[in-house]
Amino acid sequence: MRILVVGSGPVGLMFCAKLSREGHECVLIERHDFNQTFSRASTLQPATLELLSEFACWPELLAQGEVVSDVMSWNLERSTQQRSSYDALSAQTRFPYRLHLHQAALRAELIAELQASRCCCLVDKADAVALQFDRCNQGVSVRVNRFGSSGLSQTFQGDYLILCDGARSVLRDQLGLRFEGYDLPTPVVRLSVPMIPDSLQGQLAGVSYVQSEGGSVSCLKMTDGWRFVLRPRLSELRQALAGTAWARQRLAGVFRDCVPAQWWESIPAMRDSYRVAQRCVKTRQVQRVFLLGDVAHVTNTRGGLNMNFGLIEAYALASCFLNHPDWQALQHWNLTWSRLTQDALMARTQQLLAGRTPRFLRSSSESFGALMRASLLDLLSYSKSLRR
Ligand SMILES: Cc1cc2nc3c(=O)[nH]c(=O)nc-3n(C[C@H](O)[C@H](O)[C@H](O)COP(=O)(O)OP(=O)(O)OC[C@H]3O[C@@H](n4cnc5c(N)ncnc54)[C@H](O)[C@@H]3O)c2cc1C
Incomplete structure (x- = not known):
């Protein structure tokens, strides 16, 4: 059985x-060079760590990431704090923590693992532009344009095609699938700094949701510093996307009672931004083509739920193929993950829109179940027990 995958x-x-x-x-098959190093998502949840831990690169991943057990919500205006710890999940997982790891590091390690395995043929600088089903639905082919080869075009044939080509997939459009949902009016703005002031050391947990009269911010501890995630209002958009001044001012406003404003002005910082949407396809399978990850769903990025969900469903589909599935088993995978996308991923991320505090920090009576859902540990059984 020959399986083609588009998107690394x-x-x-x-x-x-x-x-x-x-x-x-x-x-x-990948459009870009395999050495691309975009820094995007950074949170790996316990359920994903369970799956990644079986790979040879796991010790490297762990060594390069920041282990974060504690989460807090801090209202500076009311001087209230709620803390929660992933330790509560110790009986459920060997990994009762989040790992904050740059996406580029995760990609680099997985690519190195694939290169070492020799089972995966890696084709980069190859833009997949068209797909076609064989007559009688016995297979599927993909046409790619190779960069740097004076417009050379090449066709790959397989029994199955797995689309992992991200939110802007052109191949999804060729399947006639609609990416239904909506875009949020403003992007998320992220400021990365190498350190935080002494007055916040020991105050902030590795993941902290902070609110004050000056606004709200999510703070993530990374191995090489901190990431602050901010949500500008529509009226602030122009300033928010020009340089770092707006983000610095917003942070100075949020932490005005504990950090001098000049501190935020002088710290070296990098800003980036990304658009947020809540969209998904209704089905994950069209004949011999399957959709995984951002090509099938994009959501609010809080807790990295969207990427983690994609990683778990990818593991589940690969495990399904390893069981030499019949057509019914593949359809079962499709039905299961189409349903989970709606009932779990979309529902959970919807609750976190507009920077809302996660449920496990809001209600102590619900905290265990809510933490299980936020860690996606309740979905692990779907990726591990695949037979109908
Ligand atoms: C700027 C930015 C910042 C982000 N920040 C965060 C964050 O802080 N937290 C978070 O949780 N999530 C974040 N995300 C989202 C997160 O990166 C995605 O959820 C995650 O990368 C999804 O992985 P994926 O493999 O499904 O798709 P992608 O990572 O998008 O990978 C798709 C791959 O397919 C390749 N490809 C596309 N089209 C073709 C083609 N025609 N032929 C061949 N190859 C093709 C692309 O080059 C790419 O390598 C961010 C996204 C962006 C764009």
Whole structure:
């Protein structure tokens, strides 16, 4: 059985890594150079760590990431704090923590693992532009344009095609699938700094949701510093997307009672931003084509739920293929993950829109169940027990 995969983001790599680890061959087609180093998502939840821990690169991933057990919500105006710890999940997982790891590091390690396995044929600088089903639905082919080869075009044929080509997939459009949902009016703005002031050291947990009269911010501890995630209002958009001044001022406003404003002015900082949407496809399977990750769903990025969900479903589909599935088993995967996308991913991320505090910090009576859902540990059984 020949499996073609388009897209070497974290989700496509997870799918190929699982197949390759069990000695199953696949072809991975990527538009860019495999050495691209975008820094995007950074949170790996316990359920994902359970799956990644079976790969040879796991010790490297762990060594490069920041282990974060404590989460807090801090209202500076009311001087109230709620803290929660992933330790509460110790009986449920060997990994009762989040790992904050740059997406580029995750990609690099998974690519190195695939190169070492020799089961995955890696094809980069290859833009997949068209797909076609064989007559009689016995297979599927993808046409790619190779960069740097004076417009050379090449066709790959397989029994199945797995699309992991991200939110802007052109191949999804060719399948006639609608990416239904809506875009949020403003993007998220992220400021990365190498350190925080002494007055916040020991105050902030590794994940902190902070509110004050001056606004709200999510704070994430990374191995190389801190990331502050801010949500500008529509009226602030122009300033928010020009340089770092707006983000610095917002942070100075939020922390005005504990950090001098000049501190935020002088710290070296990098700003980036990304658009947020709540969108998904209704089905994950069209004949011999399957959709995984951002090509199938994009959501609010809080807690990295969207990427983690993509990684878990990719592992589940790869495991399904390793079981030599019949058509019914593949349809079962499709029905299960189409339903979970709506009932779990979309529902949970909807609750976190507009920077709302996660449920496990809001209500102590619900905290265990809410933490299980935020860690996606309740979905692990779907990726591990695949037979109908
Ligand atoms: C700027 C930015 C910042 C983000 N920050 C965060 C964050 O802080 N937290 C968070 O949780 N999430 C964040 N995200 C979202 C997160 O990066 C995605 O959820 C995650 O990368 C999804 O992985 P994926 O493998 O499904 O898709 P992608 O990572 O998008 O990978 C798709 C891959 O397919 C390749 N590709 C696309 N089209 C073709 C084609 N035609 N032929 C061949 N290859 C193709 C692309 O080059 C890419 O390598 C961010 C996204 C962006 C864009």
